[in-house]
Amino acid sequence: MFSAILTVLLQVTAGASLAKMGAAIGAAIAAVGAGYGIGRIGSSAMEAIARQPEASGDIRSNMIVSAALIEGVCFFAVITCALVLFV
Amino acid sequence: MFSAILTVLLQVTAGASLAKMGAAIGAAIAAVGAGYGIGRIGSSAMEAIARQPEASGDIRSNMIVSAALIEGVCFFAVITCALVLFV
Amino acid sequence: MFSAILTVLLQVTAGASLAKMGAAIGAAIAAVGAGYGIGRIGSSAMEAIARQPEASGDIRSNMIVSAALIEGVCFFAVITCALVLFV
Numbered sequence A, B, C: 001m002f003s004a005i006l007t008v009l010l011q012v013t014a015g016a017s018l019a020k021m022g023a024a025i026g027a028a029i030a031a032v033g034a035g036y037g038i039g040r041i042g043s044s045a046m047e048a049i050a051r052q053p054e055a056s057g058d059i060r061s062n063m064i065v066s067a068a069l070i071e072g073v074c075f076f077a078v079i080t081c082a083l084v085l086f087v
Helices: A002-051 A053-086 B002-051 B053-086 C002-051 C053-084
Strands: none
Touching: A002 A053, A002 B002, A002 C002, A002 C053, A053 B002, A053 B053, A053 C053, B002 B053, C002 C053
């Protein structure tokens, strides 16, 4: 009887640590997605300004709009991963 | 009998933590999809504005429409993953 | 009875170390994402300044904005991974 309770406790802890591992790796993969997407947009924006410096205002506002869309999804994904630790 | 109930409880908990791991990794992969897709659209929009600065209004509105379509699907996927934690 | 307690302790430690492994690997993957993204932006900024030196002010401010967006997501992901160690 006592041993059974101990076994339950043990399994619960092992399961919780699996969820934590998933949360950490998930947050990392979401960060890679943001890095790839925003990196590509930023890199093209630099080249676009070098080619057409007088359009830099337009380029900057479009860069911020599209980067913010990626930022929104990725931040929400990282927050979902952080939520796994507390729920 | 008591031991059987404990075993059931233990299995339930172990299963729940596996589901949480899946939720975190799923949200991350959805974020990578959004980063890849919106990053590609934004990068082409920057180059397009540099090539034809007087068409920047048209390019911006089209960029926002197509990026919002990706955003919608990816956001819904991340919300589904967050829902796994509470259901 | 004593052996059961020892088994529980051992399993708890094994589970906790699995979570720590995930935290370490997650922090590393997030750092790779930041390195890729900010590296790409910085590299394009160098080439853009070399091509159009009189636009270097514009290029610098845009570079800082887009790199800061990547930095925000990746930093939060690394903090989530560090949080795994304490929760």
